[in-house]
Amino acid sequence: MVSYFLRRLFSVAVILFFVSFLTFVIFFQLSPDPAVMICGKTCTPERIEQIREQLGVNQPFLTQFFTFLGGIFAGRSYGAGEAAIHCAAPCLGFSFQTSQSVMDMIVSRLPVSITIAAGAAVLWLLIGVSAGLISAIKSGTWWDKGAMMFALGGISLPNYFIALVLQYVLVVQLQILPFPSTPDFAEDPLFWFQSYIMPWSVLAFGYASMYARLTRANVLDTLGENFMRTARAKGLPPLLVLRRHALRPSLTPIVTLFGMDFAGLLGGALITETVFGLNGVGKLAADSIGKNDQPVIMGVTLMAALFVVVANVVVDLLYAFLDPRVRIKA
Amino acid sequence: MRHDQKGSIPANHLLAVTGLGVRFPTPKGPVDVVKDLSFTLDRGQTLGIVGESGSGKSMTSLAIMGLLPKDAKVTGSILLNGSQTVDRSDAELRKLRGDSMAMVFQDPLSSLNPYYTVGLQITEAYRAHRNVSRRAARAVALEAMAQVQIKDPQLRIDQYPHQFSGGMRQRIMIAIALCCEPDLIIADEPTTALDVTVQAQILALMADLQKETGAGMIFITHDLAVVSQVAQNVIVMNTGRPVESGTTEQIFSAPAHPYTRALLNAIPRLDDDLEELKMVQEFTRPKVTPAAVTTS
Amino acid sequence: MSATTKTLPESEPALLEARNLVMEFGTASGGVLTQKKSVFRAVDDVSLSVRHGRTLAVVGESGSGKSTTARIIAKLLPATSGSIFVEGEDVTDVSKDALRRFRRQVQVVFQDPFSSLNPRHTVDRIITAPLDYQGITVPGGKRRLVKELMERVGLDPDHSGRYPSQFSGGQAQRIGIARALAVKPKLLICDEAVSALDVSVQAQVINLFKSLQAENGYSIVFIAHDLAVVRQIAHDVMVMNRGAVVEQGSRDDIFDRPQEQYTKTLLAAIPTINPEWEARRRMNEQRVGAAT
Ligand SMILES: Nc1ncnc2c1ncn2[C@@H]1O[C@H](COP(=O)(O)OP(=O)(O)OP(=O)(O)O)[C@@H](O)[C@H]1O
Ligand SMILES: Nc1ncnc2c1ncn2[C@@H]1O[C@H](COP(=O)(O)OP(=O)(O)OP(=O)(O)O)[C@@H](O)[C@H]1O
Ligand SMILES: [Mg+2]
Ligand SMILES: [Mg+2]
Numbered sequence: 001m002v003s004y005f006l007r008r009l010f011s012v013a014v015i016l017f018f019v020s021f022l023t024f025v026i027f028f029q030l031s032p033d034p035a036v037m038i039c040g041k042t043c044t045p046e047r048i049e050q051i052r053e054q055l056g057v058n059q060p061f062l063t064q065f066f067t068f069l070g071g072i073f074a075g076r077s078y079g080a081g082e083a084a085i086h087c088a089a090p091c092l093g094f095s096f097q098t099s100q101s102v103m104d105m106i107v108s109r110l111p112v113s114i115t116i117a118a119g120a121a122v123l124w125l126l127i128g129v130s131a132g133l134i135s136a137i138k139s140g141t142w143w144d145k146g147a148m149m150f151a152l153g154g155i156s157l158p159n160y161f162i163a164l165v166l167q168y169v170l171v172v173q174l175q176i177l178p179f180p181s182t183p184d185f186a187e188d189p190l191f192w193f194q195s196y197i198m199p200w201s202v203l204a205f206g207y208a209s210m211y212a213r214l215t216r217a218n219v220l221d222t223l224g225e226n227f228m229r230t231a232r233a234k235g236l237p238p239l240l241v242l243r244r245h246a247l248r249p250s251l252t253p254i255v256t257l258f259g260m261d262f263a264g265l266l267g268g269a270l271i272t273e274t275v276f277g278l279n280g281v282g283k284l285a286a287d288s289i290g291k292n293d294q295p296v297i298m299g300v301t302l303m304a305a306l307f308v309v310v311a312n313v314v315v316d317l318l319y320a321f322l323d324p325r326v327r328i329k330a
Numbered sequence: 331m332r333h334d335q336k337g338s339i340p341a342n343h344l345l346a347v348t349g350l351g352v353r354f355p356t357p358k359g360p361v362d363v364v365k366d367l368s369f370t371l372d373r374g375q376t377l378g379i380v381g382e383s384g385s386g387k388s389m390t391s392l393a394i395m396g397l398l399p400k401d402a403k404v405t406g407s408i409l410l411n412g413s414q415t416v417d418r419s420d421a422e423l424r425k426l427r428g429d430s431m432a433m434v435f436q437d438p439l440s441s442l443n444p445y446y447t448v449g450l451q452i453t454e455a456y457r458a459h460r461n462v463s464r465r466a467a468r469a470v471a472l473e474a475m476a477q478v479q480i481k482d483p484q485l486r487i488d489q490y491p492h493q494f495s496g497g498m499r500q501r502i503m504i505a506i507a508l509c510c511e512p513d514l515i516i517a518d519e520p521t522t523a524l525d526v527t528v529q530a531q532i533l534a535l536m537a538d539l540q541k542e543t544g545a546g547m548i549f550i551t552h553d554l555a556v557v558s559q560v561a562q563n564v565i566v567m568n569t570g571r572p573v574e575s576g577t578t579e580q581i582f583s584a585p586a587h588p589y590t591r592a593l594l595n596a597i598p599r600l601d602d603d604l605e606e607l608k609m610v611q612e613f614t615r616p617k618v619t620p621a622a623v624t625t626s
Numbered sequence: 627m628s629a630t631t632k633t634l635p636e637s638e639p640a641l642l643e644a645r646n647l648v649m650e651f652g653t654a655s656g657g658v659l660t661q662k663k664s665v666f667r668a669v670d671d672v673s674l675s676v677r678h679g680r681t682l683a684v685v686g687e688s689g690s691g692k693s694t695t696a697r698i699i700a701k702l703l704p705a706t707s708g709s710i711f712v713e714g715e716d717v718t719d720v721s722k723d724a725l726r727r728f729r730r731q732v733q734v735v736f737q738d739p740f741s742s743l744n745p746r747h748t749v750d751r752i753i754t755a756p757l758d759y760q761g762i763t764v765p766g767g768k769r770r771l772v773k774e775l776m777e778r779v780g781l782d783p784d785h786s787g788r789y790p791s792q793f794s795g796g797q798a799q800r801i802g803i804a805r806a807l808a809v810k811p812k813l814l815i816c817d818e819a820v821s822a823l824d825v826s827v828q829a830q831v832i833n834l835f836k837s838l839q840a841e842n843g844y845s846i847v848f849i850a851h852d853l854a855v856v857r858q859i860a861h862d863v864m865v866m867n868r869g870a871v872v873e874q875g876s877r878d879d880i881f882d883r884p885q886e887q888y889t890k891t892l893l894a895a896i897p898t899i900n901p902e903w904e905a906r907r908r909m910n911e912q913r914v915g916a917a918t
Contacts, residue, residue: 226440234455235428383796439738497688583903
């Protein structure tokens with residue numbers, strides 16, 4: 001078990017290394033010269049050269065890459081001598097646009113993204129799984145058909161469309177909700193809830209639809225298993241048969257999926273955050289892509305990759321815990 | 331047919347099946363997998379059902395348990411302890427299942443839930459009908475496992491089905507069925523994965539239990555020698571229909587139907603050396619039709 | 627228990643040889659954190675060899691490690707120790723590519739029919755799955771092959787569009803057999819492959835095995851509890867008990883001259899039909915035969 005865990009950690013490190021290398025190649029090497037951008041319209045070749053030197057982009061590619069990596073683990077300095085700016089340990093560099101530390105920018109936006117992701121996750125799990133469950137048990141009835149129609153809608157309607165419609169109806173027309181924003185929970189819980197409920201719902205809708213369909217399919221498969229017949233043959237109460245024998249096999253694969261989806265969202269719900277103008281990591285990514293702010297793009301991408309890769313390991317461990325056939329082998 | 335020879339009232343029998351039919355809808359039209367099956371079973375007695383693979387033996391068992399797939403249509407009557415079980419609600423049947431009637435399923439691996447220990451799967455059957463503590467049920471499960479010849483039950487009880495051998499899983503299925511001492515035991519090929527010595531022990535265990543509790547048993551098997559030892563009466567089935575039934579002695583010493591005769595002739599024997607084993611078709615003319623193509 | 631092994635005269639390397647196989651399972655009990663671990667030896671120093679064109683039957687106590695041994699030699703389960711040779715070549719640790727080639731030569735019919743068939747696939751797809759996996763094309767087309775295989779194992783070819791749950795136990799078992807035969811393996815491992823079949827269908831399947839063996843010269847490892855069937859199909863027999871080999875030898879050695887007590891007990895416990903009934907039935911049969 002311990003050696004298995006160490007092996008997994010090693011593979012996490014390897015994957016992250018390659019992800020950072022790739023993003024580095026794409027964002028730093030293949031995009032326009034940042035020095036030209038920073039320098040602006042009125043610019044002399046000397047000035048450009050100076051900025052290049054300060055950013056370190058005049059160095060050979062590999063040197064740049066390893067300086068970048070070194071920055072993450074040990075911190076780094078920009079420029080030399082008196083003018084040098086030091087950037088402490090998990091250093092992702094500075095924004096070209098605002099000169100803020102990328103790390104600080106991400107950390108300050110993370111709570112918003114986490115709030116959005118967590119709230120949406122609660123909603124979509126509750127709604128998606130129970131809708132799927134009811135659909136499967138009452139398969140073929142109007143319950144089932146209704147829920148599946150709804151789910152089809154959730155999957156086919158784009159996120160931003162639902163967001164705009166909801167905002168127009170609930171905020172502009174009916175005025176029962178405030179414009180979404182990112183207030184503090186401690187200051188006014190009700191307002192906090194009202195501000196977030198729309199982003200949560202919009203984000204949850206798509207996921208809930210997907211989870212409902214998946215849950216339904218899994219439960220239907222499980223209900224057809226021979227061991228369900230055995231459970232009934234024992235004369236167990238129907239609810240126990242369902243809860244104990246059908247639910248666990250059906251939901252175990254969903255746990256895996258959930259882990260990955262949730263981790264993906266921690267890296268920012270790009271569309272939802274942008275449409276509602278919420279300052280999360282997703283909006284940060286969108287903004288910096290628009291402005292070609294390479295260090296920020298790079299930082300957000302790495303952060304998102306880290307979440308997903310770590311979630312992958314967590315999910316695998318969880319799966320082994322939930323499925324004895326896997327657990328006992330490991 | 332042997333049933334109701336004495337013209338007795340059905341209530342005297344543990345189980346009385348009359349004109350049982352099971353029909354499945356298929357894209358090519360309905361298929362009768364069981365047709366016109368009648369028999370009775372008394373307390374303490376064992377009825378053997380033998381016959382072709384796919385001839386409806388398992389479907390008959392499931393019909394009695396009320397566990398057929400939803401799309402199956404059952405006709406005829408099944409009286410358990412004198413009361414009708416066909417068309418009874420699932421809630422009512424639930425009280426009978428496990429307690430009054432129990433079944434050993436044919437395919438043990440898929441019939442056990444891979445997510446739970448065998449201990450839980452035995453105890454939950456017991457606790458569904460007996461109001462006992464977890465610990466008491468565990469003691470019962472341990473004893474049941476020992477009875478079905480599982481060595482080291484203390485360790486095994488907390489293991490999962492995939493950690494057992496095929497024959498051990500089969501014995502777990504038997505332990506589950508027997509733990510509540512049901513009136514009717516339906517054993518669908520309960521010993522196919524057991525070696526002959528363990529098989530003998532399990533058969534003895536079942537016979538003891540029958541003697542003790544007066545349970546009736548339906549014993550389905552392809553092993554004709556086994557059936558000749560455990561059953562008092564035998565039904566021979568072919569393509570969903572009973573072709574012959576009678577006392578075990580009758581069936582084995584003076585089989586009347588060509589299919590039964592052919593089946594008995596086809597048993598591979600320890601003392602002869604054949605280039606080719608014999609199939610039923612070689613004994614019967616005309617050829618027996620393949621399973622379940624009877625459309626009506 | 628000392629194993630009595632009669633060494634067979636060897637002229638060429640065996641198709642498959644396994645030496646000193648050991649399989650130990652960790653038996654964890656208790657919760658995830660409070661686990662008590664001990665080791666259970668399910669296969670204890672088993673060596674066997676399967677000769678070209680021959681059938682090796684494995685019989686023995688329930689839980690004695692027959693299926694585990696089968697899974698090891700089919701390379702579905704890595705052994706704790708021991709080595710496996712195919713035609714003299716060590717395949718104990720081989721590359722993915724070599725494993726693929728190995729799989730093409732070795733097919734397994736599993737003990738529990740339903741668990742080895744994908745419930746969401748039609749019989750058609752199940753039977754042709756190994757062909758697709760191996761990338762094998764069939765001369766007359768897959769459809770014809772499926773039809774032919776289903777017929778040969780006594781299934782109605784019209785049912786090729788059905789799902790496993792729509793079959794009886796014995797029919798499901800035959801689907802597994804048809805699938806194993808689809809790729810024309812060199813070695814067929816049958817784990818209780820005919821236990822759910824009535825004697826007639828069983829005879830049909832065993833005759834099929836034998837005639838294919840005569841045609842293609844493939845080898846069979848045949849695990850079974852029905853000793854009469856074993857006697858009909860086996861050339862060599864291996865008897866197992868508690869993970870170890872009790873006795874190994876030619877069919878006639880084991881059946882007619884068993885050396886070990888366990889083998890003798892096993893042979894003595896074979897259930898039989900009351901001989902008096904048998905005699906009466908045979909007499910009747912002869913009378914009927916004479917009359918017609
Ligand atoms: N859902 C279904 N739809 C159509 N036919 C079915 C369905 N389920 C089972 N059958 C058919 O019903 C017949 C009887 O099946 P059953 O399982 O009762 O056979 P069996 O006598 O138990 O055979 P075996 O000895 O092989 O287990 C088989 O021919 C099978 O193909
Ligand atoms: N994954 C596993 N984990 C732990 N123990 C196992 C595992 N698989 C098998 N065993 C144990 O190994 C032993 C041998 O099992 P195996 O399935 O090989 O027996 P078998 O000879 O095929 O028996 P049967 O005739 O009953 O099928 C059994 O005691 C079983 O409990
Ligand atoms: Mg059956
Ligand atoms: Mg086995």
